[in-house]
Each structure stands twice: as C-alpha cells, then as structure tokens.
Amino acid sequence: MIDVAIIGAGAVGCAAAMELSKYKLSVCVIDRESDVGEGTTKANSAIVHAGFDAVPGTLKARFNVRGSEMMEELSKRLDFAYKRNGAMVLCFDKNDEGKLTELKERADKNGVKGVSIISGDRARELEPSLTDEVTAALLAESSAIVCPFEMTIAFAENAYANGVEFKLSTLVTGVEKTDAGFVVKTDDGDIEAKVVINAAGVYADTVHSFVSDKPLAITPRKGEYILMDRSAGGTVSRTIFQLPTKMGKGILVTPTVHGNLLAGPTAENIDDKENTATTTDGLASVKAKGALSVKNIPWGSMITSFTGLRAVGDRGDFIIEESDVPGFIDAAGIESPGLTSAPAIGEYLCELAGRRLDMQINTDYIAARSGVIHLSALDDEHKNALIKKDPAYGRIVCRCESITEGEIRDAINRPLGATTLDGVKRRTRAGMGRCQGGFCSPTVIKLLSEKLGIAMRDVKKNGK
Amino acid sequence: MENFDIIIIGGGPAGMAAAVSAKKAGAENIVILERDKVLGGILNQCIHGGFGLHTFGEELTGPEYAERYADMVRDMDIPYELETMVLDVAPKPDGCKAVTVISPTRGVCELSAKAVVLAMGCRERPRGALGIAGFRPKGVYTAGTAQKLVNLEGVHIGREVVILGSGDIGLIMARRMTLEGAHVAAVAELMPYSSGLKRNIVQCLDDYGIPLLLSHTVIDIKGKDKLEGVVIAQVDENRVPIKETAKLYPCDTLLLSCGLIPENELTSAAGIRIDRRTNGAMVNESLETSIEGVFSCGNVLHVHDLVDFVSEESARAGENAAKYALGAKREKCESFDIETGNGVRYTVPVSISPGNADELTHIRFRVGDVYKNVSVVVKSGETELVRRKSRILVPSEMVDLLIKKDKLQGISENIKVYLEEA
C-alpha cells in the first residue's frame, strides 16, 4: 500500500506530487495520457495572473495571489520559462470605466501591488499598437507569462527525482474505499493507497463519483486560440485583456514566453469532454474580438490554432477539500487561474493529505532541477564547449526554432523523458515553429523509435 | 576568421548550379554550406521521374538529377560542408558579409565572404497556417513530409487517404500512396483550377481514377488522437464553403499540398528587401538583392515548378556572384522598375538596368488565373520589348520571357508586363 495516489498529471497533480515529495512518503501519479500536462494544462493562455480578477475571499483569490508570488522563485529553481511582462485590461466605453475601478478595488483587497488605472492615451504610449477605441485601462505590473508544459514537466521531474512514481498511459476506471484506505482501479492493475487526490481536470466529477454520493458537476467550457509566428511576437509586450463588451466576454492578445503572439480564448459551454476541436466560427470570433484591442494583428502569420477545456465547477469557485469520504481529496473545478494557482494548490493538497499521514521530512530532498539545455540560450563560448563535448549539439534538427539533435536526445533520454512527438516538442520546442514539424518530425520520429525500440510508424504524436 | 570569395547557402540544385558556374567564371575560393547530411536538397526525396528534360535532354529521377550536379561539384573540387546550418548573414563595414554557422565540427563560428548566394529553398505551408478547424490528430501530414517518410524512411503512413491542395507534390503523392497500396479517395482543391502541372494531373490522378474536386475544401477534421475522417465541402465564388454540400470522407491520412513558402528568415534578418508577392528577395536583372554582393536563386527566390529552371537561374546567380567577388563593378547607369499589369502576379527580377544586363535577360512570372488566347506584352513607354501569344496560361506554370540586350538599350521609362487579349 502506498501513501498517496494522485489521479491526474496536470499542473495541479504534478504540483501536489512535488510538495508531497518533500516528505518520506510513497506517492504515485496516474494519468491516462502518455505524458504529463496533456489535459487542460497544455492548452490555455499561460498567464500568471496578478490576482485582480478573483473575488476577494474565494479560494481562487487566495491561491491565485499565493501562486503568483511563488512562481518566479520556482521558475529559477526548477528552470522553466517565466517572464514578468505586465498586463492591461482595456476599456472601450467611458460608461464602463467603473468596472476598472471595481477591478482595482479587488486588487487592493486581494493584496495585489502595482495595479493602477491609466488613460487611453497613456495605454497607447505604453503599447503603441492598441486601437484608438481604448478609453482607459487597468495596468497590472505583476502579471506574468509562463510556459505551462515546461512548468508542469519541471514539477513532475522534480517530484520524480525525489522518488514519486509516474504511471502514465493508465486510465483510472474506479476507486473503492476499503478499511485501510482505497483501491484505485486502472486498466493496468490496482493500486492501493491510504490517501487519494483527485486532480482529474474535466473528469474530476467522474473520479469523485467513484467514491462519493455527494454531487459534484464539471462542465467543460471550450476556449479556442490562434497562435502566430515569432515574427509577430513584438506586436504587444504586455498581456492585453478586455473588459466584456457588446460582443460578449473579451479575449486576450499576449506574447508568449517564447516570443510568439497568442490570441483567444473563446468561451462556449459544451457537453463533450473530449471536444478539443477548433471551429470556423470560434476562430473568426477570436479575430473579430482581437481587432478591438490591437491594430493590425498579423493573422497571416498564424502557425496553428488550438482549443482548451476549462473545468468549470458548480460552486463558482475552486473545490479543494477532503470530500465526505475521509482520505479522498478533491481538487476540482480548477478553471482559470488554475495554472497560476497550481503551486499554491499543491501546497494546500499536501497539507490536507498530511492530516491523514505520518509526515516525516525527506532529508534527501533535491530542491533544484535543470531543464533541457537550450543551445540558443547559451553564449558562443558555452555553445562551443557543449558542441565539442557532444557534437550532436552542433546538428540542427528543427530549423525554425534552431533545436539541435543534442537537445532532442536530452529530452528523450532524461528521467521521465519524452516518448512521443509532442513530448519532444513540449520539452525542446522542436516542431513548434512556423513549419510545425514539417521538416524535423521524420528525424524526431527516428530518434524516438531508436530509443523506444519500436518501428517508426508506431511512434505516437501524443495520446495513449 | 576564415575568408571566402563566395559562400553559397544551401546545397540543393540551386546552390550546386550556382557553385559550378561561379567556379567556371573564375572564382576560386568557394564553399557550399548545407545543413542536411547530403547534397541535393529536396530532390533527394523526389524519387519519381520527370527531371532534367531541359538540362540534360533525358528524363531523370530527382536523386539522379541531384547526383549529376553533385558529381560536377566534386569533379571541380568545390568544397562543401554538410550538417552546417547558416544562422545569420550580415553585411560588414568593409563590404564583405559575415556568415554565422553552426555544425558538429565547427561549433558556432563566423565566416566571411565577398559574395553570398542565397539558395535555401522553400518549405511547405503547414496545416496550422491554413486555419482548418477541427481536431489535431496523428495522420495529417504535409505532402512533402509524407514523401520524406515514405520514400526515405520507408514508413507506411496510411491506407485511406484524402489530399487537400492540388500542388505538384500532392499530385505525385497521390500516385505514390496508390502504388504503396493505399486508396486515395479524392484530391480537393480550393481554387477552380489546379495548382499543379497538367502532366501531373494526367499521370498521377487520371491514370489511377483519383477524382480531383475543384472548388472544394476541407472544413472539419475528425478524430482526436488518430485521424478518422475529413469533411469536404464545395466553395462558392468567394471561396466560402457551402455547408449543404458537406460530405464526410472517412480516412486515416490527410496530406496537405497547399503551397510552398520560400525560406527567407535569414534574408529578412539580414535586412534584405522582400517581395510580398513571392515571399522571396527583390532582385535586379543580375539576381542581386538589395544588399550588394548578395544574390538569390532557386526556390528561395520564387517557387519554381521545374528544377531545370532552378538550375538555369542559379547558374546566372553564381556567375554574377563570381564577377562581383572578382572585383567587377556594376555599370553606373539607370535602372528601371518592372511593373505588373493585367493578369501578372509578380515578376523576377523587379528591376532591370540595361547597362548591366546579359545578352539575354529573363523575366519570369506567374499569372493569377487561367487565361486563354492572350498575349504577354512587355513594354517600356511606347517601346514594345516582347509580345508573345499563348493559347493558355495557368498559375501552375511559370512563364519565362527572354529579352535581348540590344532591345533594352535606349529605354527611358519603367517596364510594364501584362496580358492582352490576342
């Protein structure tokens, strides 16, 4: 019997695993996908929200603010991309400016610093591509951007280095309460655990219902995005939000940590939790709304579009608590700002689990983790030293992002390494550029097939 | 720092032809830099025939054509470095160009050259850039990637295939997949005409009974992890899908052949002026870009349909690069822009300086639609330089016009290229 089984290897499950690995516990993270972070965590806006939006007193506000405070230090210690770029919320109608004041008041109550209201002209001074329609804006200096998969992989690798087990490509089909704890049933055997953490994203309701009769419902809400080439990344430097307008809930336009330009998301409640398809109407609405904020968005440099599903709970807030079944802990309804909150939620989940377990400090705990070395981030001297040591670092495989064979081998060979094309892509950015893997995927497939000992045609893009 | 007379970026047919003619023209200290493990560029994966009819007077496969040029490169002792990727090109104050490269043997280092030839080829337009809605499953490939997987890696990629876009690579892959035992259900083309060569439609589709659906496009992609089908609909004259005509085609493979994009990231970063119509550099009659001593040719300049034209054009670029590197100065004389009129989408070059023109100057262009019984007219003011009748002109076939040097002497106004009813 292990101490903790975590169902779901998204940002939340991995953050919880990382926190728990600071103690002498046996922990196993189970996910149906072949990699961590393949659920909602891979498809979102990637904003580390400052905390002016969450209603004071809610769990969202509490964990958002704490998460945003933790993120910069974590990004350094665990080596993932993070940038404090600031944000603005745009107002397009003088009559709406009261809403900016409301946000400012929320920020004050939530204890968020560096938030102010500025005029439309000042906003255009700071971000020259904003449209003339902007009448005023809220400026939030502490807003940041992060790479959500790198972050989650970093959490997972750190947890793994500290002894957490990862059982991927494994679907949880049931959970049974026993006298000693739980039996987690999967399509690949049973796992007995004293405590179970439910971090199953849009499926947290299903997983909850395995053991509890108390209702909990998650509605998937679709958000579609357009991603543009790095040549468009400089269009704005901050994350540009909108107040809701006559066209409905606003969308954002933001640079990503890797310098691309991202616009979206739409918001549409749907029934099918697997429906991550984009739609013609959705993409058209992103374009129409984006044009309200920013002049001349270069839509022509679009390199891909994608969809994320928000796991919207039925309480209007995160549901993070021990359920009515002792030892079964829910982390459900983790919609935005869930990514930002993840490290703080992880701390709290660890605390909740700790109430049921004997918590001995893991004295061998390894605090730091280093990511895949990105050749392009080094200076020439270090580049040359690395290429001399391993010539594979001198061999470019992904031409658009200048990713070398050395980086790809590192992503595949490292502990808890990539086993799919998307896994390599998320760890190295090979295939994320303007040609979207057209040139490099045959080589990446070959490297994966060699390492995994399978035929090239059996190498997966993602999924089980 | 290592100094060269000419650095040629790209070892495809363009780069090799440029190197060979540069050497013939007297340049000694040349190097070809190629990021792949072999010379030959995209030709290595084009194992079908149809190459070289113009250049060698016989029909060769892509690799055979490439090998002919690679042999010339080796016979002439022209150095080339493989697995060497150029990261940056920048003009230096002394007029030379700094070329930053990375390779397993060199590491990252800066080379210098008097002249540079840009011959980086092109890449395919990926799915994302097409903005097709739906899922993003395994089973969607650009036609060239599929060609590489099937021809070079021997991977079996699918059994039931739909192809979007009727570019030549898509057409050739329709045949290739059929020969591999797959069933190609249809080739859908957004435009009312094909973007591939007539001979490829006949030899690759008609001969195998594969339907070509003109004015049709893919509007939805089904299947979350693995492709399960695509929805194809007819489009109206504004290219808007007509929803009532939507039909599901179950398939496990979707190949995209929707256009090629010249690889000009290096070019733009160097500050060279790019023509938005071709996405290639703007060049003069000598194939020289807006930076003196930097020349461009092949698919990186504008997308060609026949490799023979690539070789011919690149030979001129190589020769001009050699002249420049050996110190020949351009004649100081007036240059005239080429303006496009009715039906003509772009021209290469974009300007001509009569004093610097060769005996024969090429003007190459594509038309924007299908035109029947028209004359191509080239005029400067009232002086008619060329008039050529054509029974049919299609966007998929590049037009190549030749102007004799003596015709250009004495012109005093910009040059206009347009179509006129014949």
Ligand SMILES: Cc1cc2nc3c(=O)[nH]c(=O)nc-3n(C[C@H](O)[C@H](O)[C@H](O)COP(=O)(O)OP(=O)(O)OC[C@H]3O[C@@H](n4cnc5c(N)ncnc54)[C@H](O)[C@@H]3O)c2cc1C
């Ligand atoms: C459109 C959109 C925009 C967003 N923007 C932001 C933002 O800018 N900033 C921010 O802070 N937050 C944002 N969020 C929210 C953030 O993305 C999520 O809160 C966060 O990713 C949730 O992580 P998670 O670990 O709870 O869920 P997930 O990442 O969905 O992880 C759940 C995991 O559980 C697994 N699973 C489910 N059922 C089972 C089962 N039966 N067996 C095994 N495994 C199972 C899944 O495979 C999945 O990997 C956004 C969300 C969306 C949709």
Ligand SMILES: Cc1cc2nc3c(=O)[nH]c(=O)nc-3n(C[C@H](O)[C@H](O)[C@H](O)COP(=O)(O)OP(=O)(O)OC[C@H]3O[C@@H](n4cnc5c(N)ncnc54)[C@H](O)[C@@H]3O)c2cc1C
């Ligand atoms: C997939 C495909 C199929 C085709 N099929 C046919 C056909 O059937 N019949 C026909 O006649 N024509 C065909 N063509 C057209 C014809 O073959 C091409 O026009 C011709 O190969 C172009 O030659 P190129 O040298 O300009 O480009 P390429 O052959 O693409 O060569 C460019 C070379 O430059 C290298 N390079 C690029 N950037 C760098 C850098 N930064 N540093 C170092 N090296 C670099 C590349 O690796 C490549 O080897 C096809 C073209 C494509 C793309």
